[in-house]
Amino acid sequence: MDFNDVSLTALRVFRAVAEQGTFTAAAAALGYTQSAVSRQIAAIERAAGAELLERRRDGVRLTAAGRVVMRRATVVLDEIGATARELSGLPEGAGSVRLGWFPTAGAVLVPRALAALRRTDPGLLVIGREGTTPALVRALRAGSLDLALLASAPPFRAPDAESPPLVLRTLTERALCLALPSAHPLARGDFVDVADLRGQRWIAGPSAGEDSLMGVWPGLDERPEIVHTVRDWLVKLQLVAAGCGLTTVPAALAAAAPPGVRILPVRGGPQEQRRQLLARLPQPPTEAVTRVTAALRAAALEADLPEGQR
Numbered sequence: 001m002d003f004n005d006v007s008l009t010a011l012r013v014f015r016a017v018a019e020q021g022t023f024t025a026a027a028a029a030l031g032y033t034q035s036a037v038s039r040q041i042a043a044i045e046r047a048a049g050a051e052l053l054e055r056r057r058d059g060v061r062l063t064a065a066g067r068v069v070m071r072r073a074t075v076v077l078d079e080i081g082a083t084a085r086e087l088s089g090l091p092e093g094a095g096s097v098r099l100g101w102f103p104t105a106g107a108v109l110v111p112r113a114l115a116a117l118r119r120t121d122p123g124l125l126v127i128g129r130e131g132t133t134p135a136l137v138r139a140l141r142a143g144s145l146d147l148a149l150l151a152s153a154p155p156f157r158a159p160d161a162e163s164p165p166l167v168l169r170t171l172t173e174r175a176l177c178l179a180l181p182s183a184h185p186l187a188r189g190d191f192v193d194v195a196d197l198r199g200q201r202w203i204a205g206p207s208a209g210e211d212s213l214m215g216v217w218p219g220l221d222e223r224p225e226i227v228h229t230v231r232d233w234l235v236k237l238q239l240v241a242a243g244c245g246l247t248t249v250p251a252a253l254a255a256a257a258p259p260g261v262r263i264l265p266v267r268g269g270p271q272e273q274r275r276q277l278l279a280r281l282p283q284p285p286t287e288a289v290t291r292v293t294a295a296l297r298a299a300a301l302e303a304d305l306p307e308g309q310r
Helices: 008-020 023-030 034-048 064-087 109-120 133-142 233-241 251-256 287-303
Strands: 053-056 059-062 096-101 125-130 147-152 167-181 201-204 225-229 247-250 261-264 273-280
Touching: 008 023, 008 034, 008 059, 008 064, 008 133, 023 034, 034 064, 059 064, 096 109, 096 133, 096 287, 109 125, 109 287, 133 147, 133 273, 147 287, 167 233, 167 251, 167 287, 201 233, 201 247, 233 247, 233 251, 233 261, 247 251, 251 261, 273 287
Parallel strands: 096 125, 096 147, 201 225
Antiparallel strands: 053 059, 147 273, 167 247, 167 261, 167 273
16 A cells, blocks of 8 residues: 555554554544554554654654655645635634633633734634643644643642753743632632641542642642542532532633632642643744743733723
């Protein structure tokens, strides 16, 4: 089989595996069986005459040949997508940017930036998607995202060890906060003392990273009582409003808290800082990417202003 005969389906499957990090996750994302994904990858590797994916215990990684194929495959698939949009009557406008973000960034920061862009650059198309920070980094490396908003916690290491390093810009660095039911005794003041967090009930979230108790205040000197495990941040906050427990949130999420929830700082221990990073590959950005970057920076600065100055 010659590489000229590789199908678009094989290219899409290959990109999905590179983005998702495993054959299983790619199959789930595409709605395929794992064996179908394996067959497509085997076919494209036969056509390339080289191994495109390094199989490892923790997933897959692109080989040198895989990076070449991914770079070209991304161009082909993007052109097919642009053709489909043009045929359906969607304007190409002033360019397009593929933007990814971690879940809580989509609550406040991203909508503010996109609203501003609709006023200043109505012809600019932003194609967005939500994902975990590791998944977004893989998508950047695979060439299927132009920009990504990533979450970072101390000790603030680089999001991956691949080469070349990603270009990273810190948009915000703010202290982690606590979400409490408004009727909770700890919600009466302007802050919560860390000593008062012992014995509380927690609403946590599953995490593939090191922080397996995401949602529990870091560094508690006891085994926390987790009453609910929830992935969606909005569901977490609704459970807090219902009086079901406490959870941690980034400070920026305060603007999206539902009625019945107070977002308060925690004092009495080390400050738990969290960063929002804007990441891209190190090639020169397009004009469209530069405009989206500027809008995200402006939205981040606005979020840090006092309420009366926004």
